[in-house]
Structure formats: C-alpha cells, structure tokens
Amino acid sequence: MSEFTTLDHENLSTAVYNALCDGLMQGRFQPGDRLKIRDLAEQFGTSVTPIRDAILRLAHDEAITFRSPRDIRIPQMRxxxxxxxxxxxxxxxxxxxxxxxxxxxxxxxxxxxxxxxxxxxxxxxxxxxxxxxxxxxxxxxxxxxxxxxxxxxxxxxxxxxxxxxxxxxxxxxxxxxxxxxxxxxxxxxxxxxxxxxxxxxxxxxxxxxxxxxxxxxxxxxxxxx
Amino acid sequence: MSEFTTLDHENLSTAVYNALCDGLMQGRFQPGDRLKIRDLAEQFGTSVTPIRDAILRLAHDEAITFRSPRDIRIPQMRxxxxxxxxxxxxxxxxxxxxxxxxxxxxxxxxxxxxxxxxxxxxxxxxxxxxxxxxxxxxxxxxxxxxxxxxxxxxxxxxxxxxxxxxxxxxxxxxxxxxxxxxxxxxxxxxxxxxxxxxxxxxxxxxxxxxxxxxxxxxxxxxxxx
DNA sequence: ACGCCACAGATGATGCATCATATTGCGCAT
DNA sequence: ATGCGCAATATGATGCATCATCTGTGGCGT
CATH class of the missing domain: 1.20.120.530 (GntR ligand-binding domain-like)
Structure with a gap:
C-alpha cells in the first residue's frame, strides 16, 4: 500500500473516497488489511476528518467493515x-x-x-x-x-x-x-x-x-x- | 418536520442516519425541503459532527442532494x-x-x-x-x-x-x-x-x-x- | 512459573473552533 | 426609484483537541 496521488479539486472527503475506491478496484488493498484513520490522514496529507468521512462512506458501501469499533478492515469475500x-x-x-x-x-x-x-x-x-x-x-x-x-x-x-x-x-x-x-x-x-x-x-x-x-x-x- | 425521538445506543452518526431514514420513509420530509446541519444538531441534541456524517451518508445514497455546496435539499423525483x-x-x-x-x-x-x-x-x-x-x-x-x-x-x-x-x-x-x-x-x-x-x-x-x-x-x- | 490486574499506548467518536464562501439585505449612487 | 456593490450573516468544510474504550505488555502475587 504505497502513497496515493494528489487529491485535486472540490471536496476533500470525496477526493479521498475516490482515491480509496480506486485503490480498492486496483487491488491495492488485500482482504484483511487494516486501515487506520490517522495513518491515512498522514499519507494523504489531510486531517483525520476527510479521511473519516471517506471511511464512513466506504463502510456504508460495505466495501470495508468495522470488525470491532476500532478495527477497520478490508473484508474477505465469502x-x-x-x-x-x-x-x-x-x-x-x-x-x-x-x-x-x-x-x-x-x-x-x-x-x-x-x-x-x-x-x-x-x-x-x-x-x-x-x-x-x-x-x-x-x-x-x-x-x-x-x-x-x-x-x-x-x-x-x-x-x-x-x-x-x-x-x-x-x-x-x-x-x-x-x-x-x-x-x-x-x-x-x-x-x-x-x-x-x-x-x-x-x-x-x-x-x-x-x-x-x-x-x-x-x-x-x-x-x- | 417535528422533533425526532431519542437516539439510543451505539453510534450517534448511525442513529441520526437511521432517524433521518425513518423520517424520509414516513414522508416527514417533502421534496424541496432544505436541511440545515446546525438546526438538525439542535433538534437531535448533538453536535454537528454526527449530523454531518449522517447527511453525508444520505447524500451518498442520493436520498438528499447538495443543490449548491451549502444548500442541502430533498430532491424531487423525476x-x-x-x-x-x-x-x-x-x-x-x-x-x-x-x-x-x-x-x-x-x-x-x-x-x-x-x-x-x-x-x-x-x-x-x-x-x-x-x-x-x-x-x-x-x-x-x-x-x-x-x-x-x-x-x-x-x-x-x-x-x-x-x-x-x-x-x-x-x-x-x-x-x-x-x-x-x-x-x-x-x-x-x-x-x-x-x-x-x-x-x-x-x-x-x-x-x-x-x-x-x-x-x-x-x-x-x-x-x- | 503461570495467571491476573493495572497502566500506558493506540485509535475511533465526538464536540467544537475556525475558515471559506455563498447568500442576502441594506445603502449609496445614478 | 432602481440597480450595483459591499458588508453582515449563514452555513458547510476542515482541522484539531479531547474523550472513551480497546489492546497489549509488564509487573506483581500466588
């Protein structure tokens, strides 16, 4: 999981969301991988808020899951x-x-x-x-x-x-x-x-x-x- | 659009989201109605953060739309x-x-x-x-x-x-x-x-x-x- | 030596201060 | 009287401080 490219224009949350979607579709994440909001914030160079928004959206899409309240992971497809x-x-x-x-x-x-x-x-x-x-x-x-x-x-x-x-x-x-x-x-x-x-x-x-x-x-x- | 019932348990954002979903499904919102994060925060008795999370999710579902960057509304079904x-x-x-x-x-x-x-x-x-x-x-x-x-x-x-x-x-x-x-x-x-x-x-x-x-x-x- | 408890670190949730921008209304000029 | 412009206000976006909770490790007791 390397760094992500620049997040252009409009809305930071959306930009992060799109970047994570791309990462997901390109197989840059493996099932079981854990995501940490603070780490991602650092990688994207934003505060945690936009990352959190994006993570929440992804979780809503069931593209990622909260295994426990604090353990965000890429789920395994059954x-x-x-x-x-x-x-x-x-x-x-x-x-x-x-x-x-x-x-x-x-x-x-x-x-x-x-x-x-x-x-x-x-x-x-x-x-x-x-x-x-x-x-x-x-x-x-x-x-x-x-x-x-x-x-x-x-x-x-x-x-x-x-x-x-x-x-x-x-x-x-x-x-x-x-x-x-x-x-x-x-x-x-x-x-x-x-x-x-x-x-x-x-x-x-x-x-x-x-x-x-x-x-x-x-x-x-x-x-x- | 009256007040909403208590938001029990777990996650505030989710609770607000569910409450808004219920409101939507029960016809408590009319197309064209404008939603204001601060007003909702007051009605729900939370800060703006969980409201914002819920609004974002609803917008992601296209159940509400951002007519302009600051104008959140119930869309008209075409x-x-x-x-x-x-x-x-x-x-x-x-x-x-x-x-x-x-x-x-x-x-x-x-x-x-x-x-x-x-x-x-x-x-x-x-x-x-x-x-x-x-x-x-x-x-x-x-x-x-x-x-x-x-x-x-x-x-x-x-x-x-x-x-x-x-x-x-x-x-x-x-x-x-x-x-x-x-x-x-x-x-x-x-x-x-x-x-x-x-x-x-x-x-x-x-x-x-x-x-x-x-x-x-x-x-x-x-x-x- | 093994197990339990406590403390420290990690981490997401929440609240809130601040910022940028759009909208609105008032006042001034024509 | 009307139109343009500026300023005040409203409002969502962002950043960040703090909180609650979970995890894991190390020490103490048996």
Missing part, C-alpha cells in the same frame, strides 16, 4: 456473498445490456471496440492492472450507454465490494476475461436486446469462473495466507 | 428516474420473490400474512403512515426470506430515494397498494418461483400506478396516469 452479487449483476447488467442494445449509437459502439482493442493490448503486454481497469470500463459503459444513472450507481457499489477480489482474479482469468465481451458488442450492433443480455450474462458466469474459483480458494476451509 | 428505479426493482424484487418461493418456511409465510392482516386493518382505519410502513415491510420480507443481504441493502437504498414519494403516494393508492400482495403469498405457498416473481412484478407495476401518477403530477408535463 462464497455466498459472491454468488448473491453475481445473481444481482446478472439481473442488472442484463437490464443494462438490453437497454443499451436499443439505444447504442455508432459512436458509442466504437468506444466499446476501442476498449476491447486496448484490453487486448494490455493482455498481450501482460499489464494486469490496466486489463482489469479496462474490463471494468467495458462493463460500466453499458449502463452509461443505456442512460441509466441509478443503475450505474448500484453497480458501482457492487463492484466496489468485489474490488480486491476482481483485481486479484484478473491475474488468473486470462483471455476468458475478455472473450465474452465480443458477443456483447455484436449484439449491440444488431440492436438485439435479448442477445446482448444473454451475452453479458455469459460473460458474468463463464468469464467470471476464475473469480469464483478464487473465492472458493480463499473462502473454503483451508484459509491460509 | 419521471425518468422513477421509471429507472422501477425497472431495477422489477429485476431485483423479482429475484427476491423467486428465491424466497424456494426457501420460504411456514413460519415466514405466517409472518407475511400477519403483515397483510395488519395492513388491512391500517387501511380500514385510514392509518396511512402505518399502511405505508407495512407495505414497505412486506416488500423487504422477500429478500430477507430469500436470505439475500446484499440485495436487501440495494433495495433499501432505492426505497430511500423513493421515500418521500412513496409515503405521499400511498394516500392515493388505496387498496391497489395491497391487493397485489396476496398472489405473492399464494405463490410462495406453492413454492412457485416464477409465479412469485410475476406477482411481485404485477404489484410494482400495477400497484405502483398511483406512484407513477404522483410523479407525473409533480414532474414534467401533465401526462395522465
């Missing part, structure tokens, strides 16, 4: 919880893909294809962090194309909870993390809502097998590390 | 947003009902029927606030029966955004707010997942027509129900 989140994502990202198929413009589809191209490159170069970020970008493009801001927010929270897990799993995912994205784009081009929904569901279930395997490895009985 | 939330609820409460149908025990079904009975009584007595609360209880029993805590949290947030609207709409809803609940319970008794999902979707769409009418009356152009 299998049941992952399966539940996956079931929710299937419903919601399915909705996003279906709607996006009806509204997607040529420009937006080009954007998606650019993401895929960049992702291929990241994969070829073995840049996991970038690949993971692009995978996420792809998924979040769908509710955005669909024009569903509330859905975007809900999904963001779910991804936040999966953050440390996803970042870790992407390493083992390999091509399966991207292969299933192509049928999604194809369905969008055909304005095929049902097809797009099925394609993204495939991605979540099949492409996400590496994630599930990762959960099982950590959650199951033998919890080492 | 039609597009309501439709989006409804679409999400259809997916998610459908999932909850379907799962609940497979897992519901006799005891849990009894609980649901108790809620319906109380709701009938509240309706007969014209106790709208109680009726609205029981309606909410019914909906939240489903993800709870299904054993889906993450889903419960997601739905809670969505309901929070609809809080002032729902409380207001229940007045005009009349029996349609409860009629569609009975088929849900019947489907649960039959362990009919698809039936339960369809029944709750009916409730959201048909029972919720009063809500939509309410949104339309306040929001954009005067469209009919």
């Amino acid at each position: 299998e049941a919880r992952y399966r539940e989140i996956r079931a929710i994502r299937i419903r919601l990202e399915g909705l996003a893909a279906e709607t996006a198929a009806h509204t997607a413009t040529r420009t937006q589809i080009d954007l998606l294809e650019n993401i895929l191209r960049d992702n291929e490159k990241a994969l070829a170069e073995g840049d996991r962090r970038k690949g993971s970020a692009l995978n996420q970008s792809f998924h979040f493009m769908l509710p955005q194309i669909a024009g569903l801001p509330v859905l975007t927010g809900v999904l963001r929270r779910l991804w936040l909870q999966m953050g440390p897990l996803i970042a870790d799993s992407y390493l083992q995912g390999g091509r399966t993390m991207i292969d299933y994205h192509y049928p999604v784009v194809e369905a969008l081009k055909r304005h095929d809502g049902a097809g797009a929904a099925m394609a993204i569901i495939d991605d979540i279930q099949l492409g996400g097998q590496a994630v599930l395997a990762n959960v099982l490895a950590h959650d199951g009985v033998a919890v080492n590390a | 039609e597009a947003r309501y439709r989006e939330i409804r679409a999400i609820r259809i997916r998610l409460e459908g999932l909850a009902a379907e799962t609940a149908a497979h897992t519901a025990t006799r005891t849990q079904i009894d609980l649901l029927e108790n809620i319906l009975r109380d709701n009938e009584k509240a309706l007969a007595e014209g106790d709208r606030r109680k009726g609205s609360a029981l309606n909410q209880s019914f909906h939240f029993m489903l993800p709870q029966i299904a054993g889906l805590p993450v889903l419960t949290g997601v739905l809670r947030r969505l309901w929070l955004q609809m809080g002032p609207l729902i409380a207001d709409s229940y007045l005009q809803g009349g029996r349609t707010m409860i009629d569609y609940h009975y088929p849900v319970v019947e489907a649960l008794k039959r362990h009919d997942g698809a039936g339960a999902a369809m029944a709750i979707i009916d409730d959201i769409q048909l029972g919720g027509q009063a809500v939509l009418a309410n949104v339309l009356a306040h929001d954009g152009v005067a469209v009919n129900a």
Whole structure:
C-alpha cells in the first residue's frame, strides 16, 4: 500500500473516497488489511476528518467493515456473498445490456471496440492492472450507454465490494476475461436486446469462473495466507 | 418536520442516519425541503459532527442532494428516474420473490400474512403512515426470506430515494397498494418461483400506478396516469 | 512459573473552533 | 426609484483537541 496521488479539486472527503475506491478496484488493498484513520490522514496529507468521512462512506458501501469499533478492515469475500452479487449483476447488467442494445449509437459502439482493442493490448503486454481497469470500463459503459444513472450507481457499489477480489482474479482469468465481451458488442450492433443480455450474462458466469474459483480458494476451509 | 425521538445506543452518526431514514420513509420530509446541519444538531441534541456524517451518508445514497455546496435539499423525483428505479426493482424484487418461493418456511409465510392482516386493518382505519410502513415491510420480507443481504441493502437504498414519494403516494393508492400482495403469498405457498416473481412484478407495476401518477403530477408535463 | 490486574499506548467518536464562501439585505449612487 | 456593490450573516468544510474504550505488555502475587 504505497502513497496515493494528489487529491485535486472540490471536496476533500470525496477526493479521498475516490482515491480509496480506486485503490480498492486496483487491488491495492488485500482482504484483511487494516486501515487506520490517522495513518491515512498522514499519507494523504489531510486531517483525520476527510479521511473519516471517506471511511464512513466506504463502510456504508460495505466495501470495508468495522470488525470491532476500532478495527477497520478490508473484508474477505465469502462464497455466498459472491454468488448473491453475481445473481444481482446478472439481473442488472442484463437490464443494462438490453437497454443499451436499443439505444447504442455508432459512436458509442466504437468506444466499446476501442476498449476491447486496448484490453487486448494490455493482455498481450501482460499489464494486469490496466486489463482489469479496462474490463471494468467495458462493463460500466453499458449502463452509461443505456442512460441509466441509478443503475450505474448500484453497480458501482457492487463492484466496489468485489474490488480486491476482481483485481486479484484478473491475474488468473486470462483471455476468458475478455472473450465474452465480443458477443456483447455484436449484439449491440444488431440492436438485439435479448442477445446482448444473454451475452453479458455469459460473460458474468463463464468469464467470471476464475473469480469464483478464487473465492472458493480463499473462502473454503483451508484459509491460509 | 417535528422533533425526532431519542437516539439510543451505539453510534450517534448511525442513529441520526437511521432517524433521518425513518423520517424520509414516513414522508416527514417533502421534496424541496432544505436541511440545515446546525438546526438538525439542535433538534437531535448533538453536535454537528454526527449530523454531518449522517447527511453525508444520505447524500451518498442520493436520498438528499447538495443543490449548491451549502444548500442541502430533498430532491424531487423525476419521471425518468422513477421509471429507472422501477425497472431495477422489477429485476431485483423479482429475484427476491423467486428465491424466497424456494426457501420460504411456514413460519415466514405466517409472518407475511400477519403483515397483510395488519395492513388491512391500517387501511380500514385510514392509518396511512402505518399502511405505508407495512407495505414497505412486506416488500423487504422477500429478500430477507430469500436470505439475500446484499440485495436487501440495494433495495433499501432505492426505497430511500423513493421515500418521500412513496409515503405521499400511498394516500392515493388505496387498496391497489395491497391487493397485489396476496398472489405473492399464494405463490410462495406453492413454492412457485416464477409465479412469485410475476406477482411481485404485477404489484410494482400495477400497484405502483398511483406512484407513477404522483410523479407525473409533480414532474414534467401533465401526462395522465 | 503461570495467571491476573493495572497502566500506558493506540485509535475511533465526538464536540467544537475556525475558515471559506455563498447568500442576502441594506445603502449609496445614478 | 432602481440597480450595483459591499458588508453582515449563514452555513458547510476542515482541522484539531479531547474523550472513551480497546489492546497489549509488564509487573506483581500466588
């Protein structure tokens, strides 16, 4: 857990929150890691107040938990919880893909294809962090194309909870993390809502097998590390 | 907006947050109402810090918004947003009902029927606030029966955004707010997942027509129900 | 030697002082 | 009389001091 980059503009609490979110999504925190408000305040160069605000928000998102009143930690994803989140994502990202198929413009589809191209490159170069970020970008493009801001927010929270897990799993995912994205784009081009929904569901279930395997490895009985 | 009851136990911020949530769900705030941290601190008898924490959380939930950096208000629900939330609820409460149908025990079904009975009584007595609360209880029993805590949290947030609207709409809803609940319970008794999902979707769409009418009356152009 | 208790350090919660800024209202000039 | 501008006030943001509590270690007693 190295230092964080500068916190620009607007609101300190929000800036810290965003920085911590990024850290979470990039796998800079491991499950079990403990966060200390004073330490973070020092790292960010602020007082404890904005850090506390950010921590509270993250805790509200269940992206971090208070193991005891004074022990703030990155939680371990349990299998049941992952399966539940996956079931929710299937419903919601399915909705996003279906709607996006009806509204997607040529420009937006080009954007998606650019993401895929960049992702291929990241994969070829073995840049996991970038690949993971692009995978996420792809998924979040769908509710955005669909024009569903509330859905975007809900999904963001779910991804936040999966953050440390996803970042870790992407390493083992390999091509399966991207292969299933192509049928999604194809369905969008055909304005095929049902097809797009099925394609993204495939991605979540099949492409996400590496994630599930990762959960099982950590959650199951033998919890080492 | 009268005074709030005592804030017991644990964490002041959380207590204030919960109190404000309750206020929101009970329709004690109207869209456009302005919240002032110092005033609330006085009403709750705390310093501004816990109030600020709670406000921040509510803002994060988009249950309240910062119109300007210093102007905290209850937002007006717009039609597009309501439709989006409804679409999400259809997916998610459908999932909850379907799962609940497979897992519901006799005891849990009894609980649901108790809620319906109380709701009938509240309706007969014209106790709208109680009726609205029981309606909410019914909906939240489903993800709870299904054993889906993450889903419960997601739905809670969505309901929070609809809080002032729902409380207001229940007045005009009349029996349609409860009629569609009975088929849900019947489907649960039959362990009919698809039936339960369809029944709750009916409730959201048909029972919720009063809500939509309410949104339309306040929001954009005067469209009919 | 082992176990219990006490004290010190750590750490989040709370309260509050201060700051920056936006809003509002009054006064002055035209 | 009206409009512009300045100042007073309101109000959220930030920082920080203090408090309560938990943790862990070391010493004392058995």
